[in-house]
Amino acid sequence: MSKTLIKNIGSILAAFSGDVRKVSGKKMKNLPGVDDAFVLIEGAKIRYTGQMKNAPETAEQVIDAKRGFVLPAFCDSHTHLVYAGSREQEFRDRVMGLSYEEIARRGGGILNSVKRLHKISEQQLYEESLPRVHEIINQGTGAVEIKSGYGLNTADELKMLRVIRRLKESTPLTVRATFLGAHAFPAGYKNDPDSYVDLIISEMIPVVAGEGLADFIDVFCDRGFFTPDQTARILEAGMKHGLQPKIHANELDFSGGVQVGVQHHALSVDHLEYVGDEEISVLKNSNTIPVALPGASFFLGLPYAPARKMMDSGLPLAIASDFNPGSSPSGNMKLMMSLACTHMRMLPEEALIASTLNGAYAMGISDELGSIVPGKKANLIITKPIPSLAYIPYAYGSDIIYKVMIEGREV
């Protein structure tokens, strides 16, 4: 296998030992690294790392990092980046004073994306989503979770999931797919929500799982969306078909979402703008990781998840972009790190761990991604020369990326 040497690295970050799958609480303040270093890549994987004085003399390919830092490519564990059409008109409406809920009542919001998605072909949807995947790769993302949920009927949900599969097959990105038929109630089911739950359970889940189109099952468990009981039914049906729970919870209220997620061994519970002592206590006795989505709080001007409190209570934490056309039209994870530091009081070390190793954990792939360890995939960011890790979130409007490598290759 071909060898690539990255030499003259100012500092390698997130060089956790290989068996660390996630980092919790106070440990998130510490980021193991190697100064004045090299990385040797063999094929798609990291072969070994060390100090420059011990670097191999040569390799088939040599990249001079010019004293830039090397960090794991971002692991963005929560996106809806397969969608049809941007929704900047609703953004205008919101600036003019309409709330997100009012915009939804006027035919905007998720159901607006549902209408648009229904109208376009699978091919068009693929072509529209592909540039977004290339954009996030160029912004340093090496692994991403993508959800369905703008279909809300069997055919359209399958259309989305097939596009996610094509994106996985046609790009070097590591992709995990989530079935989110329970993203909202379609217009026709407003007065009979349980029938939609029945449809998800009896029709959608079997065909999605049968075609192997999803890794995870997700439900938007919140005030005005799916109740904890409906959520439990859907998660149980998904689990029977081999889909692991990973849910939206507590964005709009103390909705019981965290509790129902943990009860069903969800890999992650995401959003968490409304989290108190009870939710934290439930999470502490679980393997479920909380995921904060600072981009949505920023873009909607809403409260942020209490990240500091969760970490200070000993919990692990991931951050993700929530890339979607309504509440967070960006997948820029470096900017999410800035938001985490400026608005959730996360240290730069915590924000980096939350965006890499803990993000990988939230996708069930932290055995192969999220830290710089021999044997893991060589999904890496090489930065421009920077004075420190803290400079990355500090320079909040700057592009600090020199090169992105996915599976050992420059993109």
Place this chain on the structure above:
Amino acid sequence: MSKTLIKNIGSILAAFSGDVRKVSGKKMKNLPGVDDAFVLIEGAKIRYTGQMKNAPETAEQVIDAKRGFVLPAFCDSHTHLVYAGSREQEFRDRVMGLSYEEIARRGGGILNSVKRLHKISEQQLYEESLPRVHEIINQGTGAVEIKSGYGLNTADELKMLRVIRRLKESTPLTVRATFLGAHAFPAGYKNDPDSYVDLIISEMIPVVAGEGLADFIDVFCDRGFFTPDQTARILEAGMKHGLQPKIHANELDFSGGVQVGVQHHALSVDHLEYVGDEEISVLKNSNTIPVALPGASFFLGLPYAPARKMMDSGLPLAIASDFNPGSSPSGNMKLMMSLACTHMRMLPEEALIASTLNGAYAMGISDELGSIVPGKKANLIITKPIPSLAYIPYAYGSDIIYKVMIEGREV
């Protein structure tokens, strides 16, 4: 003179008529434009614009905009981008819970930059600042104001102003220089602030003006900094030497800064986090433009200027980046537009006018920059294909720039 044709433009934005020098109040909601258009550039200037069907057949150089939009390059009227060393360590301290004022008391803040600036040579300072100028050009800025104010003694203030002059001479950017000796009180003058005011007036202003190093005189008029009386003395001395007032006001309190600025016919009063009915009324009867700095509010997690209220009261408004190492380490004006829309309830049209024509007015250069009008400098942004103006601030983490042109040349 060589002619350049930009063809296949989806929409030209900010095509105000040539005598519009600034836009105020409700008029900021309307952005004149031309759809399906071309721009013809002759030498450094816009020669004429029109619809594609009337475009000249050819020119020495032809640029295909591929349906992207053309807008004026940003006019960033308030920066401190000449500085020595980043201050991400203070950013860490702030995340850990220290206030900006506490950090200043510990030797951080402006006086930290003053110490660092004192130690480095003019040549080093130039070399460190030049990449920041190139960065903002690549982010679409075509004109910028840069302040001194990390010297706080005659020699170091001159060092900064000479670097600003070198940046002006060595880059294609339109640069305006501001003397801000009154940025803070140097350590030795804590107990005798009036003596520092005397030094500024008797020594600094004459030599700065004598060497022709500054266009504007600035004072940080606020609680804990310069009083309105001290500000008045400095502004009057500056005006006697031909420097036009343009001041920092009301960032920390209702400090009287707006009033003293308007009394002295300041071109702009900047920051304005604390602005009430009285300040608005004073501004209404003046030619002084208020300038909001959303990057500083974002980065420090502090209140934003009441932009909506000012515009609804009929005032004009500019936004600027405040690019500086402490409170806003970015000059990314496209991101400032996103902050203006998401956090100050500005419409995309208002945010664009505030970042271009009104920014040019706040630098006294709106006769030659800030809108797309025959005879003005051809400082332009050509965007990637985008569906609408609103998409620019909406896609808050995306790079929407296809090309930047400064004085008719691609950069």
